[in-house]
Amino acid sequence: MLLLNDSELRSFSEFSFERRFDERGAIRWMQLHWSKSFLFCALYAALVFAGRHYMKPRPRMNLRLPLVFWSLSLAVFSIVGAVRTGSYMFHVLSSSGFRRSICDQSFYNGPVSKFWAYAFVLSKAPELGDTAFVVLRKQKLLFLHWYHHITVLLYSWFSYKDMVAGGGWFMTMNYAVHALMYSYYAARAAGLQMPRPLAALITSAQIGQMLMGLLVSALVFGWMPQGDCPSRLDNVVWAALMYLSYLLLFSNFFYQTYLRRGAKTKSQ
Template sequence: MLEGNGTELRLSEFGFERRFDERGAIEWMQANWSKSFLFSAIYATLVFGGRHYMKHRPKMNLRRPLVLWSLSLALFSIIGAMRTGSYMVHVLSGSGFRQSICDQSFYNGPVSKFWAYAFVLSKAPELGDTVFVVLRKQKLLFLHWYHHITVLLYSWYSYKDMVAGGGWFMTMNYGVHALMYSYYAARAAGLRVPRPLAALITGAQIGQMVMGLAVSGLVYRWMRHGDCPSHLDNCAWAALMYLSYLLLFSNFFYQTYLRPKTTKAE
């Protein structure tokens, strides 16, 4: 049961969610969040070192490991989206839109507290996505590795302060990743996925960035009233991050799905 703005929200919860020590998790992140820079540096070194290593070597197939990897992340994201999504619906219906943005209970609520911590921690193992890109000698987009690094850094940086807006950020990301990794798993398994579905997933990512910018702006506007806890630097980094993603994903969408294909002159 959650109390918020005089409204009681009754949610069913699993035992592990109820027993999760969010205070210990937040204290650990406050003491160790800067390790995300170390992980990012190791990641970048391995990615570009790996590309150099694979330059004159044959690409690997890795179809079965990729199916298992993508499927595991898809299942994790689907469950995370259902749990944080149900909590978001309760906050919206019981306390309204503003409270859904400014409420810190996503970090310590009975249902969402475990999934909030799981979300930020998952950004480290998700770096493993790039292993398959490098070893299979696929094109490594700037969008790919830039997105992985910046999401890791911002997620760990924000969780330690339990900043406003986090509930929306994690719920949207879980939802989009549920679609994205399901698509990756299907492709890796050799299933034919309609092109419009792939475009729809990229469109959902663009929508996530638009909403992320909107939430960041509202947090900045409302935090000056004292009921939307955040910091100016966090709002600035969030806005810059989401704006850069919006531009990069929009460009990817255009280049992949809208740009007219040019034919080579004979």
């Protein structure tokens, strides 16, 4: 097991709430209660499809101001999370190399990163609220949308309790992509005209995240037998299947939205 030493951990500048955070208690809680994520997902799915049925004969809601507030809140959270976890990952990469950045478990209990790792996994529950705006505004509900929300919540809670290798990469990448994505959503909801290439850039970043997730999963699988990259076979398998399905779905979305539709527009 690879862990940063005390002198390396003390090199980070911490906020008081990050320093006081009890990661051991958080991990114990998740070990006892992670299965409740299935309840959240079942309730989410029921409310989503019941909500669509309820809204079918009713006019769409505007919800512009609540959507601005919602997206802006998640954007700020994701930006701060990306900066704080990114600083940790950059430190490990620059001081100890790529392998250690994947296999090191100190992401779960180090200063700065320990709070944001737990905040990340918990945030996947309230992020389900994204779909409420889709349903109430009667927008098209993609399979990619609700499938992604459900599987990220299940995998995040399942993995955090075991402090599996690769978590630092998974969480930091997601924070960074969400920082860009929710900032874009907030600007759109506020009525700002956003350039179309920016939307394509966000989807491209998501595809890149999935490719990197597959690479990290493959490396963890290859390094596990050596004993210094702690994970479990079932976790690696679920991670690989999850990232592969995301890669296919996001790639198809990119093709249908930006390539095929763009080609049709030019031909008209």
